[in-house]
Amino acid sequence: MADTHDRELPVGSLRITTGCQYCAVGCGYSALLVPVGADLHDTETFPEASGFITPAMRGRIRYRGSSFDAAVVPDVRCRLNKGNHSVRGGSVGSNLVSHDGSGRSTRDRLTTPAVRRADGELQPISWQMLNALMARLLSETTQLQARDGRISVGHPERLGVKLFEYQFLENTYAATKLFYSLFGTPNVAFHDRPSAAGSSPGLADTGFSPHDFAYKDVRDQSDLIFVVGANPYENQSVFWMNYCSGKRAIVLDPRRTATAQDAVDAGGLHLQPTRLGADSLVLHAMAREIIRRWLDFDDSRALTDFPLRPGIHAAAASLPVLAAEDAGGGLSRAKLPAARRRASRALGFLEFARDFLRVDDPDSPYTLARASQASGIDPDRLGEAVDLLFDASKERLSEQPKVAILYEKGLIWGFNYHNTAAVGALGLLTGAYLERGRPGGRARGRRP
Ligand code: SF4
Numbered sequence: 001m002a003d004t005h006d007r008e009l010p011v012g013s014l015r016i017t018t019g020c021q022y023c024a025v026g027c028g029y030s031a032l033l034v035p036v037g038a039d040l041h042d043t044e045t046f047p048e049a050s051g052f053i054t055p056a057m058r059g060r061i062r063y064r065g066s067s068f069d070a071a072v073v074p075d076v077r078c079r080l081n082k083g084n085h086s087v088r089g090g091s092v093g094s095n096l097v098s099h100d101g102s103g104r105s106t107r108d109r110l111t112t113p114a115v116r117r118a119d120g121e122l123q124p125i126s127w128q129m130l131n132a133l134m135a136r137l138l139s140e141t142t143q144l145q146a147r148d149g150r151i152s153v154g155h156p157e158r159l160g161v162k163l164f165e166y167q168f169l170e171n172t173y174a175a176t177k178l179f180y181s182l183f184g185t186p187n188v189a190f191h192d193r194p195s196a197a198g199s200s201p202g203l204a205d206t207g208f209s210p211h212d213f214a215y216k217d218v219r220d221q222s223d224l225i226f227v228v229g230a231n232p233y234e235n236q237s238v239f240w241m242n243y244c245s246g247k248r249a250i251v252l253d254p255r256r257t258a259t260a261q262d263a264v265d266a267g268g269l270h271l272q273p274t275r276l277g278a279d280s281l282v283l284h285a286m287a288r289e290i291i292r293r294w295l296d297f298d299d300s301r302a303l304t305d306f307p308l309r310p311g312i313h314a315a316a317a318s319l320p321v322l323a324a325e326d327a328g329g330g331l332s333r334a335k336l337p338a339a340r341r342r343a344s345r346a347l348g349f350l351e352f353a354r355d356f357l358r359v360d361d362p363d364s365p366y367t368l369a370r371a372s373q374a375s376g377i378d379p380d381r382l383g384e385a386v387d388l389l390f391d392a393s394k395e396r397l398s399e400q401p402k403v404a405i406l407y408e409k410g411l412i413w414g415f416n417y418h419n420t421a422a423v424g425a426l427g428l429l430t431g432a433y434l435e436r437g438r439p440g441g442r443a444r445g446r447r448p
Helices: 127-142 169-183 201-205 215-221 237-244 258-265 279-297 310-327 336-345 349-356 368-375 379-394 416-430
Strands: 002-004 014-019 028-035 058-063 066-074 114-116 122-124 144-147 150-153 161-163 188-190 224-228 248-252 269-271 403-407
Touching: 127 144, 150 169, 161 169, 169 188, 201 416, 215 237, 215 403, 224 379, 224 416, 248 258, 248 379, 258 269, 269 379, 279 349, 279 368, 279 379, 279 416, 368 379, 379 403, 379 416, 403 416
Parallel strands: 161 188, 224 248, 224 403, 248 269
Antiparallel strands: 002 014, 014 028, 028 066, 058 066, 114 122, 144 150
């Protein structure tokens, strides 16, 4: 949305409502463009800016054939960030492409494709040469042939593709259409996973969408936030600052991140593994201990008739539905693997607690002591974390409990299935399931 000839600005200025390019939080920004030579004033001419326009928010660009001095500021009118911004978001202006070379980041950008020579040096080449080179390599590798207006691909499996997804939808759409539809290779890996699958298959199998919460649910409905393998204070800063900071939080991360420090400062906990690779063991041990305390909470209840939370019933009840839809072809291809796995291998609560976690067996592989020993997490801290999770989830066994679980690549880029299934199971047990509603995210634009 742009307004020309704004009353308060020099003639020819533009004000454009836009968004931050950097992370999935999706903060709102406003770009003020004034013709080069005119005075780019301060916040008085820019009411959507909440304060001082820093040098990092400024840049110079060409837009529709004219040169502008630009300021890109976090927009106070945006309900999400309300004028707040992170270090990254505050540098959008200085990272604008500047065709006259005045922009700081522009000078470092490649302006042509390049191929790496045998001696290791990058050799700039033209786009025409690149296209010819790629066409020849791709068609010879896959034995692509065009004859009588028809295209045939002899060996699609010889082509492996690694796609970077953080880019414009048009690019990912075109790339996936080219490699899936034209070449037909099955070997396409997106940037954060080894195949064209969901990034959190274990979570899907426990009945969750990977993007399953609204920011305001975390802020308004959660008493406790459990952060696993994520550093949102630094990487989704506005979300953490506006919706999470100050709440009681547990952070499971081998590093003393800003998020971990913020959690500790607010009376929370930092679970700090010194040995990596034991995430699912730690999560399952916490789940086992919570179930054990539930049972101790009321000794008269046996495990077999323990009242489950509505979400657990819902997840279990959805299994036959999913199986039926699967058989009838009523599910999208993306959901079929999860539906099949759940229909054939999902555990009910009783099997999970009794046979998998072995809650009544002191020699269970999922004791807190074993988890502490394997991960190096201080056993006292681990026990305190279970105290917090139990306290936040015990009071309303039949109502919506007050736990939110946030996870990111530190969890899913490890033992992906085990870790995401474990976090899903813990979510069901602690009630960390909320209404559907995908926050932010990015349009991947895949076209299988
Ligand atoms: S949190 Fe920071 S990087 Fe993410 S969208 Fe907001 S300003 Fe941009």
